[in-house]
Amino acid sequence: xxxxxxxxxxxxxxxxxxxxxxxxxxxxxxxxxxxxxxxxxxxxxxxxxxxxxxxxxxxxxxxxxxxxxxxxxxxxxxxxxxxxxxxxxxxxxxxxxxxxxxxxxxxxxxxxxxxxxxxxxxxxxxxxxxxxxxxxxxxxxxxxxxxxxxxxxxxxxxxxxxxxxxxxxxxxxxxxxxxxxxxxxxxxxxxxxxxxxxxxxxxxxxxxxxxxxxxxxxxxxxxxxxxxxxxxxxxxxxxxxxxxxxxxxxxxxxxxxxxxxxxxxxxxxxxxxxxxxxxxxxxxxxxxxxxxxxxxxxxxxxxxxxxxxxxxxxxxxxxxxxxxxxxxxxxxxxxxxxxxxxxxxxxxxxxxxxxxxxxxxxxxxxxxxxxxxxxxxxxxxxxxxxxxxxxxxxxxxxxxxxxxxxxxxxxxxxxxxxxxxxxxxxxxxxxxxxxxxxxxxxxxxxxxxxxxxxxxxxxxxxxxxxxxxxxxxxxxxxxxxxxxxxxxxxxxxxxxxxxxxxxxxxxxxx
Numbered sequence: 001x002x003x004x005x006x007x008x009x010x011x012x013x014x015x016x017x018x019x020x021x022x023x024x025x026x027x028x029x030x031x032x033x034x035x036x037x038x039x040x041x042x043x044x045x046x047x048x049x050x051x052x053x054x055x056x057x058x059x060x061x062x063x064x065x066x067x068x069x070x071x072x073x074x075x076x077x078x079x080x081x082x083x084x085x086x087x088x089x090x091x092x093x094x095x096x097x098x099x100x101x102x103x104x105x106x107x108x109x110x111x112x113x114x115x116x117x118x119x120x121x122x123x124x125x126x127x128x129x130x131x132x133x134x135x136x137x138x139x140x141x142x143x144x145x146x147x148x149x150x151x152x153x154x155x156x157x158x159x160x161x162x163x164x165x166x167x168x169x170x171x172x173x174x175x176x177x178x179x180x181x182x183x184x185x186x187x188x189x190x191x192x193x194x195x196x197x198x199x200x201x202x203x204x205x206x207x208x209x210x211x212x213x214x215x216x217x218x219x220x221x222x223x224x225x226x227x228x229x230x231x232x233x234x235x236x237x238x239x240x241x242x243x244x245x246x247x248x249x250x251x252x253x254x255x256x257x258x259x260x261x262x263x264x265x266x267x268x269x270x271x272x273x274x275x276x277x278x279x280x281x282x283x284x285x286x287x288x289x290x291x292x293x294x295x296x297x298x299x300x301x302x303x304x305x306x307x308x309x310x311x312x313x314x315x316x317x318x319x320x321x322x323x324x325x326x327x328x329x330x331x332x333x334x335x336x337x338x339x340x341x342x343x344x345x346x347x348x349x350x351x352x353x354x355x356x357x358x359x360x361x362x363x364x365x366x367x368x369x370x371x372x373x374x375x376x377x378x379x380x381x382x383x384x385x386x387x388x389x390x391x392x393x394x395x396x397x398x399x400x401x402x403x404x405x406x407x408x409x410x411x412x413x414x415x416x417x418x419x420x421x422x423x424x425x426x427x428x429x430x431x432x433x434x435x436x437x438x439x440x441x442x443x444x445x446x447x448x449x450x451x452x453x454x455x456x457x458x459x460x461x462x463x464x465x466x467x468x469x470x471x472x473x474x475x476x477x478x479x480x481x482x483x484x485x486x487x488x489x490x491x492x493x494x495x496x497x498x499x500x501x502x503x504x505x506x507x508x509x510x
Contacts, residue, residue, distance in 0.1 A: 018129040035080025042112040046072040082123035090124030125199025240419040249285030318354030325379040364400035364443040374404025397446040
């Protein structure tokens, strides 16, 4: 990039942004006030200069006394529109400067007029919307002003008068006229160059502030979109949680109520046991729904314990999956298998992933109870912290199998499987759900573990409370089979007998 290209870029020649006041009406009104004040000050300064004899008319003795005041005041008038019409204001001020200088050069030396010339050039550079037009106008002004200075310094009469006042002696290191010429050049370069540089710096500062404001607005808009997305995700999560909680507990209550009705007169003890299951399931369902509703009711500054019991959903984690499998008092015989590598990996799975796998297991078992003739099922939990090409930091997986056929007339709404897929998608997981090759239905969900694997900082989050008794065997690296129950009594499981060797042979593999 050559020098001209750099200058053009610095002056914003190709910029697609225009420097305009944030509140144009107020800014333009302020310019009118400032312009009027400068006009008044200029007229007053001109009168003081005339009274001090600064504006001798010389060969123009018939010139009206008020004419210098008029010329000086008119020169300052355009500043009232310095931000509305910056280029036109700059050209008008310097054109009036030339007219005043031709009439009487001493008038142009009034201090307020010097400020006027500086402000006009500064405003033209800082506020011009057409940057190419601004550069052309500034070039015209500089050529005119330095041409004026050159004409003044080349005047022989002025030079002779100056040298005569010095008496022909040089008090410095160089000839007086050369020193005067260089001095005038240095002062005017600093004067006009300072106005241009300060004006352009003001333009760049405004451009940066505008860019920061746009970036801030973009960040705020994106943050609002993220908040809205988070709210939507939370609503979907709560909807899935409510569906799982209600479906599971209502299904258990329905099965136990039917069982209690059948044996109420024949076996009161069994009926009492079924009613106890209904009581416990309804209480758990109410507590979990209270926790979800409490989440909705929470506001900033409210502690979770103020709106819901602290342990209202404490079972919704990886450790609670064994409890789902063991809760077989509704007539479904269920076995639980834990496969983990390295030993103890399951105790360190992050809470959100554990909750997702818990809800998946709950929904899958609920579907077995409602929509299948199955009398046996198996739940296999696998945790592998070694990682692979697909999931670099390891994975946790739950698989639910049953040995039944679809129950006629109970196809359901399909929202349960939709919720399982949505929950897995929220964790970038994989879902396999469909009929098995032999008999029954299979639901398998695998979720990737976060960076750090199962042995990372999440190990303290789950705690050891609520771990099933057989988990100790699982931590040693062996496959641990849970106790199988039916109506409260330990019985063999057909699915366990069928699937147990297969799961054990697979070890930590999917």
